[in-house]
Amino acid sequence: MPSAPWGTEGILRLMAVHAHPDDEASKGAATTARYAAEGVEVLVVTCTGGERGDVLNPAFEVPPGHEFESLAGKRAVRREEMAAAAAALGVAQHWLGFTDSGLPEGDPLPPLDPDAFALVPLEQAAAPLVEAVRRFRPHVITTYDPSGGYPHPDHVYTHTVSMEAWDAAGDPARYVVDGGAPAWTPLKLYYNHGFSLPRLRAVHEAMVGQGLESPFGDWIESRVAREIPERPVTTLVPVAPYFAARDAALIAHASQIDPDGFFFAVPRDVEADVWPWDEYELAATRVPAPTPEDDLFDGIRGTEVAR
Numbered sequence: 001m002p003s004a005p006w007g008t009e010g011i012l013r014l015m016a017v018h019a020h021p022d023d024e025a026s027k028g029a030a031t032t033a034r035y036a037a038e039g040v041e042v043l044v045v046t047c048t049g050g051e052r053g054d055v056l057n058p059a060f061e062v063p064p065g066h067e068f069e070s071l072a073g074k075r076a077v078r079r080e081e082m083a084a085a086a087a088a089l090g091v092a093q094h095w096l097g098f099t100d101s102g103l104p105e106g107d108p109l110p111p112l113d114p115d116a117f118a119l120v121p122l123e124q125a126a127a128p129l130v131e132a133v134r135r136f137r138p139h140v141i142t143t144y145d146p147s148g149g150y151p152h153p154d155h156v157y158t159h160t161v162s163m164e165a166w167d168a169a170g171d172p173a174r175y176v177v178d179g180g181a182p183a184w185t186p187l188k189l190y191y192n193h194g195f196s197l198p199r200l201r202a203v204h205e206a207m208v209g210q211g212l213e214s215p216f217g218d219w220i221e222s223r224v225a226r227e228i229p230e231r232p233v234t235t236l237v238p239v240a241p242y243f244a245a246r247d248a249a250l251i252a253h254a255s256q257i258d259p260d261g262f263f264f265a266v267p268r269d270v271e272a273d274v275w276p277w278d279e280y281e282l283a284a285t286r287v288p289a290p291t292p293e294d295d296l297f298d299g300i301r302g303t304e305v306a307r
């Protein structure tokens with residue numbers, strides 16, 4: 001843990017809150033790499049250790065001196081993977097220390113384990129994130145939308161604790177801790193949006209047009225059939241030069257990411273050509289910030305609030 005305060009006065013600071021190690025590589029990764037390369041201080045906050053994740057990469061081999069059977073063994077492997085991913089992105093990273101809830105599967109769904117992050121009472125679950133916000137002092141926070149973006153209890157709860165920290169970190173009367181950092185009010189809050197329908201269609205059409213097999217055909221059909229309203233995308237951050245850093249971060253999560261799998265199904269030149277952006281929804285702001293925009297720091301950069 002860096003010594004307090006973690007953030008540097010006068011330098012723009014971005015905090016990306018995620019549920020598990022590897023989520024920072026699959027959601028907004030190129031954005032964090034880009035801002036870090038441009039001199040923004042970037043801190044990835046990871047709520048859980050990912051210790052209930054299964055091996056999702058058939059080629060994964062447990063690193064020497066490790067095991068991937070116990071929760072402690074998985075936690076240790078995933079910490080090493082996370083460190084390599086953070087290095088690939090050029091960002092700092094901080095664990096909140098909660099335990100992965102696992103993805104319940106079956107009908108009826110089995111109950112969560114009692115140590116699960118998603119069962120920790122809100123005040124207790126949000127407290128270390130509030131403290132991290134007060135120490136790092138981010139101008140901008142990214143998190144997930146209320147659905148979690150994916151029906152995993154940890155993703156939904158990551159949204160909940162992020163909203164609590166957004167509301168409470170600036171209030172000195174809340175989350176009062178002996179020796180805690182002073183209150184800090186973050187200025188903009190975004191939801192990550194990885195796969196909007198316009199993005200899926202643009203990539204799908206480009207691949208079909210080049211005679212390639214698109215991975216998105218069925219997904220587009222089911223999204224359209226379900227008639228679920230699409231969440232608004234307010235912000236497209238150009239990040240194509242940082243796809244390589246994102247890919248290196250994905251590969252660093254060797255137990256989770258199959259180099260021949262979903263995240264690598266779209267040729268990078270096609271992606272850079274038709275969808276060179278990461279997508280966000282501006283969910284809340286405390287500075288004037290007209291949308292659409294192409295920079296998470298619009299309304300902050302170069303103003304007196306960028307302290």
Ligand SMILES: [Zn+2]
Nearest residue numbers: 019020023152
């Ligand atoms: Zn996750």
